[in-house]
Amino acid sequence: MNRLFAAPEFPASGHTTTTRVDGAQVDPDRVRRLAGATEPQSFFAPQHYEAGYSYPLIVWLHSAGGNERQIARIMPLVSTRNYVGVGVRGISRASAPAEFCWTQSTSGIAAAEERILAAVDKAQSKFNVHTGRIFLAGYEAGGTMALRVALRNPGRFAAAVSVNGAFPEGERPLARLDHLRKFPLLVAHCRDSGTYPVERLCRELSLFHAAGLSVTLRQYPCGDELTTQMLRDLDNWLMEQVTGCSAATEADAQELPRDRN
Numbered sequence: 275m276n277r278l279f280a281a282p283e284f285p286a287s288g289h290t291t292t293t294r295v296d297g298a299q300v301d302p303d304r305v306r307r308l309a310g311a312t313e314p315q316s317f318f319a320p321q322h323y324e325a326g327y328s329y330p331l332i333v334w335l336h337s338a339g340g341n342e343r344q345i346a347r348i349m350p351l352v353s354t355r356n357y358v359g360v361g362v363r364g365i366s367r368a369s370a371p372a373e374f375c376w377t378q379s380t381s382g383i384a385a386a387e388e389r390i391l392a393a394v395d396k397a398q399s400k401f402n403v404h405t406g407r408i409f410l411a412g413y414e415a416g417g418t419m420a421l422r423v424a425l426r427n428p429g430r431f432a433a434a435v436s437v438n439g440a441f442p443e444g445e446r447p448l449a450r451l452d453h454l455r456k457f458p459l460l461v462a463h464c465r466d467s468g469t470y471p472v473e474r475l476c477r478e479l480s481l482f483h484a485a486g487l488s489v490t491l492r493q494y495p496c497g498d499e500l501t502t503q504m505l506r507d508l509d510n511w512l513m514e515q516v517t518g519c520s521a522a523t524e525a526d527a528q529e530l531p532r533d534r535n
């Protein structure tokens with residue numbers, strides 16, 4: 275199982291050279307920023323982008339200590355063709371200048387929600403994005419915030435994904451429960467995690483069942499790591515949401531301008 279994190283994040287300032295991550299080539303021409311380091315989002319354009327096709331959009335929230343450019347490492351390992359991607363910067367600065375985090379306070383949640391929705395709007399202004407196929411996903415603390423913001427805005431997102439990020443607590447994450455019973459959630463859990471122990475996951479599963487939520491759980495035999503297998507499974511699960519079936523038919527494959535990575 276190839277491990278992607280914890281490895282050093284991309285630096286805040288970009289370079290024009292091509293970078294390789296676990297065998298995947300990252301082309302900086304397809305990791306687009308709006309106006310340099312002052313903008314709190316970073317864009318990923320799919321290979322052979324076709325303006326006439328409405329792409330699914332992955333909105334990616336980085337882990338604590340990361341930044342919006344984490345998406346440059348994530349997207350090539352999910353798919354180079356299937357999606358437009360936008361990485362969103364956390365709302366609080368961490369210990370280093372290029373490191374940010376997510377704050378689960380009332381004001382922090384509101385600021386994160388505003389920044390995420392603004393990033394979606396900018397992605398839609400730059401690319402042809404399918405409004406019914408916008409997915410909010412994140413890693414660790416970013417996964418927790420992804421679940422929270424998606425559950426607050428089920429009409430804006432098609433599904434939400436948390437990779438080793440606990441279900442949010444406090445501030446009434448299930449306040450809109452009547453609108454959430456069929457809202458798809460994917461929770462990927464690291465079995466030996468020190469930050470998201472299995473005991474907490476078991477408590478959350480009881481909550482999911484009592485609330486009647488539609489949750490897919492995937493557990494991986496590793497510690498606090500993000501692996502290439504998780505990202506391949508993420509692509510498969512998202513494509514199930516896009517196509518409406520567990521395995522894309524030949525007709526689906528012809529319809530979508532992609533290859534299954």
